[in-house]
Amino acid sequence: MSKVFTSPVYGVQAVPLEKIRANAYNPNSVAPPEMKLLETSIWEDGYTQPVVAYYLTEEDVYEIVDGFHRYTVILTSKRVREREGGMLPIVTIDKPLEGRMASTIRHNRARGTHSIELMSGIVAELVESGMGDAWIMKHIGMDADELLRLKQVTGLAALFRDAEFSAVRASTATGVI
Structure with a gap:
């Protein structure tokens, strides 16, 4: 009998910032005006999407797969960090490094562009x-x-x-x- 798949979004958890770190392979960058807009969006609407991470058991730390810029906002915006109590919504995926790298690229590329x-x-x-x-x-x-x-x-x-x-x-x- 095969295991039933459950989407990670059903397991959102609040994780303290000191237990989160960026990955070393994200090729995505966001220009300053869009980062400012992301901070405004998070301030106005709250975190509406959790950060996707992989839990490194041996280090007791969550490594970001998708959501680095949402993570950056909470690190750089005092008002957001204080309102969120130093916690970030995280969902975890369990994949080897190459699978996490592929997930990062898919998440980045699937966002599309504005018409x-x-x-x-x-x-x-x-x-x-x-x-x-x-x-x-x-x-x-x-x-x-x-x-x-x-x-x-x-x-x-x-x-x-x-x-x-x-x-x-x-x-x-x-x-x-």
């Missing part, structure tokens, strides 16, 4: 519902130029009704510098 058309549609909906540029930039993690570009994709003049253009931006748009 410009869909993102501009979301921006349009937010603007039309009354959210201002400052709110959108803060809560979606965009800078002013990115927001402007997404508004331009939709081609809706209504999205620009509250836009503030700097002299540089205005002169660049007209071709006069």
Whole structure:
């Protein structure tokens, strides 16, 4: 009779930070603006996804397989660390090193990318519902130029009704510098 598989997410546990460490093989990196957005997301929404780890019995430590940047946030954000009581939600997988490496790559690659058309549609909906540029930039993690570009994709003049253009931006748009 074969063993019944249970997904790791059903076994989330709170683990103290001092019992967690990064792995040495994660090729993924996140740019500073996205790290800031991740910190905002975790602060606003809490940890909605546990970190995936492997438990090293002989060292009594959890080595991260996926979730290094969520782990980094709790290490670098005092407000998040204090709110979470120095604990991080962890699920464990039990695989040899090569299996863990493959899992890390799969997790990284499976996240996908954002469609410009869909993102501009979301921006349009937010603007039309009354959210201002400052709110959108803060809560979606965009800078002013990115927001402007997404508004331009939709081609809706209504999205620009509250836009503030700097002299540089205005002169660049007209071709006069």
